[in-house]
Amino acid sequence: MEMSLNYKKPYQSTVVPRLETVALQLDPDLLNMFFPLLQKGITVPAHVGCTLHNLLCEQLAIPADYVTNRITTIFLDNHPVDDLDRTIIQDGSRVTLSAAMPGLVGATMRRGGFYAALRQGISYVVDNATSTDKSGTVRLKLFNLLLAELGPLVLARGILMDRDELNDLLKNLPEQVLNFRKNTKCVLVTVCFSG
Secondary structure, three states, X not given: OOOOOOOOOXXXXXXXXXXXXEEEEEOHHHHHHHHHHHHHOEEEEEEEOOEHHHHHHHHOOOOHHHHHHOOOEEEXXXXXXXXXXXXXXXXXXXXXXXXXXXXXXXXXXXXXXXXXXXXXXXXOOXXXXXXXXXXXXXXXXXXXXXXXXXXXHHHHHOEEEEHHHHHHHHHOOOOOOOOOOOOOOEEEEEEEEOO
């Protein structure tokens, strides 16, 4: 199943407007250089205190049918999630997204799957706390097919990197040299891939 996502237009963050920003225009062949970073986890600016569905569909602009049909396994703070509309994201939450994983473990972790009852003790428990929308960050990890499919979308919307982490990344990218203000510790980086 091949999915097409629109991720050509860079996102202008209103969550962290005061950070120094770096915009990279790269050849699509360089996307795979970001896969280890996406698997390790990237920090994205977000409005927190909202539902996981809001984060994915509204803030990250992932189409709802893609979330429903392609992202079959979701973890929030290391707990499998079934109900996106009642799961509240907090500042610093860790969200892991994956397409279908093979085997019994994959079937057990699948959102709303037949074997979901087998993981009852580790599943995310919906909190009845009231949601308070505020600015914050979320740590996002992508795996398997989602690396190539969602990676460009997430990178185009902006990720937060410290200066040293960005310098390490730029060493591996051709002709990318940047100068930072002396006191810059964290940078909002947007990456667009165009051929």
